[in-house]
Amino acid sequence: MLIETDRFGQVEIDSDDVITMVDGILGFEGVKRYVAINHGQDKDLFKWLQAVDRSDLAFVVVSPEKVFSDYVLDISPEDLKKLQVQDERDLIVYAITVIPHNNPMDMTVNLKAPVVVNSRNKLADQVIVSTEGYTLRHRVFKEIGHKPDGREERRTVIVMEGEDKDVSVIQEAKREHNDR
Secondary structure, eight states: OEEEETTTEEEEOOGGGOEEESSOBTTBTTOOEEEEEEETTEEEEEEEEEESSOTTOEEEEEOHHHHOTTOOOOOOHHHHHHTTOSOGGGEEEEEEEEOOTTOGGGOEEOOSSOEEEETTTOEEEEOOOOOTTOOTTEESEEEEEEOTTSOEEEEEEEEETTEEEEOHHHHHHHHHHHHO
8 A cells, every 4th residue: 555645755555554543643533544654764762653644644653661661551441442452462552752843852752642552453542541640741851960060061861760861872962952
């Protein structure tokens, strides 16, 4: 199956990979069919949730547990029924990601209302999780640190597992961004 996209041009997809939204994504309820497309060479972290029937609509998504390993999906029995889930291990969870063009270090993910896909039947829906502490704009990165002379040092870390872990590649990206 060949689809037209603004971002990728024409893309050949397998019709078995088409995800059908039960109720749609908030603000785009009328758009029901999507396909997950890998982001370049990165097959694990970021994907594009590309609308099949609307070339201009694509969301950057990430599996929340890839960024926040302690992420817990608390999905209601009603949502499980709507997706016809028989085994919760069949669920794929995508958090819609916002990456500001002028400052990617301000990236946020929507942990409160992820897109949940039943991998067996490809039914999906954007669900509201009841877990406390998750937000619609959960920051992925934060800046911390001080230089020995007391001046603030800008050091970017990724927040994972509730603790700070340095990511040198991200630090380098931040330096390059600040040098512009």
